[in-house]
Amino acid sequence: MEHETKSSTRTGSDRKDFRSHLYDHRFLILVVVSGIIIRLWNVGWGLPFLYEEAIPLRFGMKLWPSLSPSVDFHFFVYPAFSYYLQLFVQYLHFCAGFITGSYESLAEFITLFESDPSAFTMVARCTTILFDAGIIVMSYIVLDRYYNRTSALIAAVFICFNVLHVRQSHLVNVDTILTFFSVVTLYCLYRLSETPSTRSYVMCGIAIGLAAASKYNGGILVLALIAAHYLSTKSFREGFRSAGLYRLAAGGAAAAIVFLLFNPLIIPHFTEFLEKFRNTETHMEAGHLGLDPSTSTIAYYFLESLPASLEIPIAIVALLASVWLAATRDKKYYLLLLIPAIYLVMLASWKMRADRYILPAIPFLLMIAAVGITRSLEMLTLHIGSKWKAGITAPVPTKPYAVGILVVLLLIPSVRAITEYHRITGLPDTRTTAMEWIERNVKPGSAIATGPFGIE
Numbered sequence: 001m002e003h004e005t006k007s008s009t010r011t012g013s014d015r016k017d018f019r020s021h022l023y024d025h026r027f028l029i030l031v032v033v034s035g036i037i038i039r040l041w042n043v044g045w046g047l048p049f050l051y052e053e054a055i056p057l058r059f060g061m062k063l064w065p066s067l068s069p070s071v072d073f074h075f076f077v078y079p080a081f082s083y084y085l086q087l088f089v090q091y092l093h094f095c096a097g098f099i100t101g102s103y104e105s106l107a108e109f110i111t112l113f114e115s116d117p118s119a120f121t122m123v124a125r126c127t128t129i130l131f132d133a134g135i136i137v138m139s140y141i142v143l144d145r146y147y148n149r150t151s152a153l154i155a156a157v158f159i160c161f162n163v164l165h166v167r168q169s170h171l172v173n174v175d176t177i178l179t180f181f182s183v184v185t186l187y188c189l190y191r192l193s194e195t196p197s198t199r200s201y202v203m204c205g206i207a208i209g210l211a212a213a214s215k216y217n218g219g220i221l222v223l224a225l226i227a228a229h230y231l232s233t234k235s236f237r238e239g240f241r242s243a244g245l246y247r248l249a250a251g252g253a254a255a256a257i258v259f260l261l262f263n264p265l266i267i268p269h270f271t272e273f274l275e276k277f278r279n280t281e282t283h284m285e286a287g288h289l290g291l292d293p294s295t296s297t298i299a300y301y302f303l304e305s306l307p308a309s310l311e312i313p314i315a316i317v318a319l320l321a322s323v324w325l326a327a328t329r330d331k332k333y334y335l336l337l338l339i340p341a342i343y344l345v346m347l348a349s350w351k352m353r354a355d356r357y358i359l360p361a362i363p364f365l366l367m368i369a370a371v372g373i374t375r376s377l378e379m380l381t382l383h384i385g386s387k388w389k390a391g392i393t394a395p396v397p398t399k400p401y402a403v404g405i406l407v408v409l410l411l412i413p414s415v416r417a418i419t420e421y422h423r424i425t426g427l428p429d430t431r432t433t434a435m436e437w438i439e440r441n442v443k444p445g446s447a448i449a450t451g452p453f454g455i456e
Helices: 002-024 026-040 055-062 081-100 106-115 118-146 149-160 163-169 175-194 198-214 216-231 242-262 270-286 297-310 312-327 331-348 355-389 399-425 430-441
Strands: none
Touching (some): 026 163, 106 118, 118 355, 149 355, 149 399, 355 399
16 A cells, blocks of 8 residues: 555646646747748658659669669668668658558559659658757757757757748758758767766767768768767867777777668679769769859858858858857857857868758757857946946846747748748749640640759
């Protein structure tokens, strides 16, 4: 009887703690739900025609044995994590449909993908949305734990209403997954800076391995691990000691193992992998026909892509905050600046350019902007407060209201950009209109040239 009473008390306490935890993070829950709703809006664009590349979905479906028994399993343009992820997600899709009677057999399920990929594409795009929601949550967790609750909430709101995040959430891509694991890597790097144990290094390695398994670019995060290793030591000499190098090697080994775990065919087909990887690398470095030769890659990203992706007010705040935080010489801020700096330097070395390439840097820049805003208002409040105590009759601003007003003002261009994006996305797709015109006006038997993804 006494045991039952204790169990009942503990259960009641657990429920109270859970409700209290939800209440503490109620604003985050509201932001995440709002972000998901914004991203679900027009998520069915273009359907029933699959106009986007959607390579993870297309290749993931080919992994079903009965669909393509002779499939080339060593398709090394992207790492295989996203293919296996889509295979797993579509397996859950089939199981749910089979249980509810939507699909009578696996053959019907696979045949339907060829004739009408609408349901498959919606499931795949919703998977991207979940990863993007995960970016909001992980960014909040990082700043809430290592900075303060206010900056965490600001960053979550900024990411929620970022137009590039919304646009990429409407695609079956690898960039959103890479971005998610990049933010997870930042969290692990902070854990490493707190407790530089072998376990911390291994956790960092696992996060980096998952990022690289999502997109090869993620492998560059190894540089962030090395930098964090030396930032966590008192001197460079201490970083070269055997114990520190052992932990660093353990982190690198964990990254390599996780990457190969999701890309096992690289080992038996290493020569072919290197050839295709070098071809992709050459393509990124040389660019392709249609790029504006009068605009450099650096100018494109810093004068066009970043202002459009962040919107000019937030871009200015992020830039000023980056300079300010770097000038503080605080190692905690160096970790936050590290990953976007690495990505931006890498992108600047390519001639190939696209807005989606910069996505992995965006949440970090928004976090930097959030920390900068919070610190600025804290300093302003302290400054005005000191004048008040000195007898100068000036009211001290109420911090929550000041933060809220500032964030709303900064978000106005972002909300406008998202609204315009959804307005355009909600219009009939021009490729569908072109197909309908062709069917009405072009004589049967005529030859039509098309790209690899588009109308058939």
